[in-house]
Amino acid sequence: MVEPSPRESTHAPRTALPFGTWPSAITAEAVAAASPRLDGARFVGDEIWWAETVPEERGRTAVRRLIGSPGSAEAVRTVLPAPWNARSRVHEYGGGAWDATPEGALVFVERSDQRVWLLTPGSEPVPLTPSVAGQSLGGLRVSRGRLLAVREISGEVTLHDIVEIPLDGSAADDAGRIVSLTAGSDFVAQPALSPDGSTLAWLAWDHPHMPWDRAEVRVRRLADDQAAGRRVAGGASAALQPEWTADGALLVCDDVTGFWNIHRVSASGDRSEAVAPDDRDTGGPLWVLGSRWFAPLVDGGVAAVRTRGRDELVHISSDGEVTAVAVPAVGNVLVEDARGTEVLVSGSPEDAPAGLWHVDLSDPTHPGIRLLTGGRWEDGEFSSWVPRPRRFSVEGRHGTVHAVDFPPTHPHVAGPVTALPPYVVLVHGGPTAHAPGVVSPKTLFLTSRGIGVVEVNYGGSSGFGRDYRERLRGRWGVVDVDDVVDIAEALAADGVADPAHIAIAGGSAGGWTVLGALVASDVFGAGISRYGVADARLLAAETHDFEARYLDGLIGPLPDSEAVYLERSPLTHADRITAPVLLLQGDEDAVVPPSQSEAIRDALRAGGVPHAYVLYPGEGHGFRRSETVVDMVQKELAFLGAAFGFAPADVPPLDLGSTGPVDRS
Structure with missing residues (x-):
């Protein structure tokens, strides 16, 4: 049962204004400025280094270092300056795009060429690997004076292995100097070298599994010629993250009990002992290398x-x-x-x-x-604008569904006492991912204007153990859709949200659920799909190698399950969509290509459904550039106003025609 969200404030008196029209100190520019992504951190000598995206520099990833005490104006320096951009394309989601040597040199993957470069203090970067068409590197790890990486070579068949890259630059023009250390697996990740440097441990898995379905930790002595190594954990479970202790013991995460727990395993694989087992997860879906x-x-x-x-x-x-x-x-x-x-x-x-x-x-x-x-928040005054998250659960058609409510919150304004606020039901991507229940800048942008937000951890989400994660197996497009509808209906039934003004929004797999919910139910009065999946068959044909067989587990293997793909795909039933739709897409997205958004756009246009389509140049799967984030949050707010009949205080109106895409300018 959902309890009504408290919307009263201790601030008095407060002005009553219609929900969605509240003036807010949280600007779109503030959202963009507060949206950098952290990408790893390291102890480097006496310093601490980390990587973060820089939205105002076209979303590039810079490496920073802390050389003084926190809070000092002179404490932070940039290690990797513009235009260099530390970003890997392995699995398209990248990760592990940089590390540092004990001597304080930076090794990083440059986004533009996917080569590994070395930057020593006071010098310009020099390449460590040659430029090879179709090759990407990531998951970098400097260990025992050796540089390890995950290598992806795209072609008719995409290959993955763990490699050692010479730090002396001898492989910059000679790919033959790069040593392959593993073999025999479709995918590899998380290389870890033993303290004496003799033994390598790594994560491996094969199609059609994803690493959170079935994966194994393998080890090999580097002096041997058995590059495939031997399995020491996982196989029937989803092992994860091998780490060596200082005394040479091997720790891994494994979910043999239904939850990822740490296990101490022998190098021969014949013994495994759980370390302080618990019915909570230590581990998560390995979307990003280096996690x-x-x-x-x-x-x-x-x-x-x-x-x-x-x-x-x-x-x-x-x-x-x-x-x-x-x-x-x-x-x-x-x-x-x-x-x-x-x-x-x-x-x-x-x-x-x-x-x-x-x-x-x-x-x-x-x-x-x-x-x-x-x-x-850089501006301490923002604290009075931040809603208090409320975690709750409902009993849905497929079991318990977990969610987090962020009610409209404003220090000086309240909604009319006779009205309920509009709400946005937010659907995370993946679908094997997790809504963390924290107030993001994008959420604050809406709640500060009188629009509530609810994040849903639908069946299939991580963070609740393997059984919950596998609830979606073979039922993507059913369980996720029913769960978000059940949450929305509970919000309306319990007097939390205006039942006529509930929208749904999500990206990637979340966009699939958005479109599926608009097809299956009339509970949502508007939908926002960010680079969302519309056609499962098209996705299976066009997506990258990492997710090429993901749908085998979520829907079923092709061609045997083709009828199910057709039935589940929102594009098949687009004629059932009557609510307005906003489609947002990056033109460089290789995970969910623009053809997906454009197919649903064309169907909406043919059906005369009010919609807008925005294509962002230079953006991939997820938006990084400051100008994109600013435009996106403004467009989404304007869209909600157009769909629900209110006039936001500080964004241009959006025309929901049915004839074509919206001009970003």
């Missing part, structure tokens, strides 16, 4: 993230005692690096943008915690 959910510490303990709807950092001692560590971050939390008993932790607080923290766990009961970057 780490735990790190061994020098004292024999482990710093780990545990998740059941909400993330928590814990310290697990060498004798299995678990201590919660009160870092502000509660969503998208990762343990980026460890040194001694210190760790770098990234993630998002419940009420602020993403940040990076340094945590000293020498005394886990009294940890030292300091914020390094992000993690708070």
